[in-house]
Amino acid sequence: MGMILHYIKPYKWVAIFAPLFMVFEVMMDLIQPTIMQHLIDDGIASGNTSYVMKMFMFMLLAALGGLVGGVGCTIFASRAAVQFSADLREAVFHTTVLFSSKNKDDFGIGTLITNVTNDVETLQRAVLMTLKVFVRGPLLFLGAIAIVFFTARELFPLLMVIVPILMILIVLFTKFSSKVFGVVQLQIDRVNAFMQENLAGIRVVKSLNRHLHQMKQFQKINDRLANRSIRAEYVVSTLGPLTTFIINLGIVAALWLGVIKIDAGIIEVGVILAFINYLTIIMNGIMSSSNVLIQIARAVPSAKRLQRVLNTRPAVQSPENGINRPIQGAIQFDHVSFYYYNEEEYVLKDISFTLQPGETLGIIGMTGSGKSSLLKLIPRMYDPKKGTITIDGIDSKQYDLRVLREAIGMATQRAILLSGTVEEQLRFGKVDANEQQMATALESSASTAFVERFDEGMAHFITQGGHNLSGGQRQRLAMARAFVRQPKILILDDTTSAVDAVSERFIQEKIAENFEQSTKIIVSSKLSSIRHADQILVLEDGEMVGIGTHEQLLSTNAIYKEIAETQRAQGGMLHE
Ligand SMILES: Nc1ncnc2c1ncn2[C@@H]1O[C@H](COP(=O)(O)OP(=O)(O)OP(=O)(O)O)[C@@H](O)[C@H]1O
Numbered sequence: 001m002g003m004i005l006h007y008i009k010p011y012k013w014v015a016i017f018a019p020l021f022m023v024f025e026v027m028m029d030l031i032q033p034t035i036m037q038h039l040i041d042d043g044i045a046s047g048n049t050s051y052v053m054k055m056f057m058f059m060l061l062a063a064l065g066g067l068v069g070g071v072g073c074t075i076f077a078s079r080a081a082v083q084f085s086a087d088l089r090e091a092v093f094h095t096t097v098l099f100s101s102k103n104k105d106d107f108g109i110g111t112l113i114t115n116v117t118n119d120v121e122t123l124q125r126a127v128l129m130t131l132k133v134f135v136r137g138p139l140l141f142l143g144a145i146a147i148v149f150f151t152a153r154e155l156f157p158l159l160m161v162i163v164p165i166l167m168i169l170i171v172l173f174t175k176f177s178s179k180v181f182g183v184v185q186l187q188i189d190r191v192n193a194f195m196q197e198n199l200a201g202i203r204v205v206k207s208l209n210r211h212l213h214q215m216k217q218f219q220k221i222n223d224r225l226a227n228r229s230i231r232a233e234y235v236v237s238t239l240g241p242l243t244t245f246i247i248n249l250g251i252v253a254a255l256w257l258g259v260i261k262i263d264a265g266i267i268e269v270g271v272i273l274a275f276i277n278y279l280t281i282i283m284n285g286i287m288s289s290s291n292v293l294i295q296i297a298r299a300v301p302s303a304k305r306l307q308r309v310l311n312t313r314p315a316v317q318s319p320e321n322g323i324n325r326p327i328q329g330a331i332q333f334d335h336v337s338f339y340y341y342n343e344e345e346y347v348l349k350d351i352s353f354t355l356q357p358g359e360t361l362g363i364i365g366m367t368g369s370g371k372s373s374l375l376k377l378i379p380r381m382y383d384p385k386k387g388t389i390t391i392d393g394i395d396s397k398q399y400d401l402r403v404l405r406e407a408i409g410m411a412t413q414r415a416i417l418l419s420g421t422v423e424e425q426l427r428f429g430k431v432d433a434n435e436q437q438m439a440t441a442l443e444s445s446a447s448t449a450f451v452e453r454f455d456e457g458m459a460h461f462i463t464q465g466g467h468n469l470s471g472g473q474r475q476r477l478a479m480a481r482a483f484v485r486q487p488k489i490l491i492l493d494d495t496t497s498a499v500d501a502v503s504e505r506f507i508q509e510k511i512a513e514n515f516e517q518s519t520k521i522i523v524s525s526k527l528s529s530i531r532h533a534d535q536i537l538v539l540e541d542g543e544m545v546g547i548g549t550h551e552q553l554l555s556t557n558a559i560y561k562e563i564a565e566t567q568r569a570q571g572g573m574l575h576e
């Protein structure tokens with residue numbers, strides 16, 4: 001919590017103005033009933049028109065003053081709160097964008113996004129409320145009590161009875177209503193989550209003909225939300241009448257019991273009106289104070305959660321004074337073992353192989369055998385738990401992380417595209433790519449034809465996640481993005497699974513032609529795309545069950561042979 005508040009520091013001067021303006025507004029608010037009292041009792045009662053006019057002007061001035069104070073407070077408070085939350089969001093983005101895959105696994109990327117967005121918003125609201133109301137509530141409360149004490153001492157005992165009752169009532173009420181609204185919020189979250197999931201998976205829902213079922217499901221949770229909301233509104237609507245009733249009851253009781261003796265001339269109408277006004281002010285004071293406290297209490301878990309995010313350092317770090325020299329692309333895995341969560345479940349066990357610059361390694365293995373995991377270790381998305389990976393003979397952990405990753409062009413199994421034009425996709429791979437390089441990258445990935453078919457060509461806009469592309473187009477652009485880097489180490493994780501056989505053959509030839517000097521690691525479930533590799537690594541359950549050329553493996557490796565035979569029988573595919 002403390003750390004989070006650091007983010008308000010740059011705006012402390014702005015923030016301090018808010019309560020100052022608020023003090024002014026409160027003073028103006030407090031003075032008005034007294035002016036009114038004089039206007040009535042000393043002016044209207046005695047028919048003194050000029051006095052009435054004078055008091056009226058005072059009242060107007062006080063009201064205007066209050067307006068200035070209120071608006072000023074809001075301006076400064078919202079400035080401070082908005083800038084605070086903008087900085088906080090930026091800090092969170094800066095932290096999370098550096099997260100390694102391990103950090104993302106730990107937080108869960110979906111909840112991380114919603115939590116961060118909601119938490120920052122909650123904190124912004126809490127800061128705004130605090131700046132606006134934290135001073136206002138208690139000040140109104142105490143000020144009004146003091147004024148009654150000094151100007152209408154005879155009514156003070158009445159205050160002593162009504163105020164505690166109001167206080168208890170309001171505190172209980174805020175507690176109860178915040179519980180009720182907490183339930184409503186929970187239902188809102190459920191509705192949102194359901195909507196999000198079903199819209200994201202709309203194709204699945206439709207293709208499986210489940211939309212009627214999902215609609216019924218949605219109706220159920222939506223109805224529950226409606227019911228809870230209505231109930232919450234009932235609760236809220238009771239407070240106004242209840243407090244008015246108590247105030248009125250107090251006044252009637254006071255008249256009845258003779259505390260207020262109008263007919264005896266001890267007290268005047270204006271005083272009573274002012275008193276009722278002050279009571280209302282006191283009530284507002286209590287109410288806003290308890291609201292602020294609730295807001296702050298609600299913000300604490302948010303602050304803690306954000307703090308946890310902000311305190312997280314990337315699981316994979318660049319070493320201090322990391323090695324910064326050109327990478328040639330020799331890769332060696334030396335007894336590498338790796339697991340994601342616990343030692344019981346090694347995903348890779350004792351993997352060793354050596355690749356010279358320019359060589360190609362093909363990796364094949366059943367689904368879940370650890371192929372993608374192996375690839376992720378090379379750009380240090382994760383670090384091995386045992387063993388070392390050396391690049392050009394040096395432990396990859398000793399390289400400056402940027403230098404290491406600069407040398408690698410990787411297309412992951414799920415072709416992930418960020419929104420932007422085709423050209424921007426390529427520039428994501430290499431910021432300063434020239435026309436020629438981009439054209440070559442598109443050609444090598446068999447993308448030229450479909451990009452040319454877009455009306456805007458290179459300026460064609462790809463929507464978030466590449467959803468306006470076909471699966472194969474997405475994969476090809478993701479490859480082009482890796483190609484354009486002209487990396488020393490090229491890593492392709494099953495990136496032609498949705499590409500037709502003709503294009504695939506073409507891409508293979510282009511890779512051989514354009515990346516002769518690069519070390520290539522290619523995972524594929526299709527034997528055809530790796531059979532010409534210098535070495536082929538066969539993975540099974542994280543273990544290396546064979547390594548060698550296609551011919552060697554065919555004659556020595558039972559598993560490889562089986563894969564080859566199955567694929568031949570099924571026309572070239574491993575899984576389908
Ligand atoms: N981020 C992760 N967190 C935890 N476990 C994971 C993670 N990614 C993969 N695994 C597990 O590691 C094992 C190997 O997964 P990996 O993705 O490396 O397999 P793969 O050989 O690439 O499979 P496929 O052919 O289906 O792509 C699997 O058992 C999988 O459940």
Ligand SMILES: [Mg+2]
Binds near residue numbers: 371372373413493
């Ligand atoms: Mg995989």
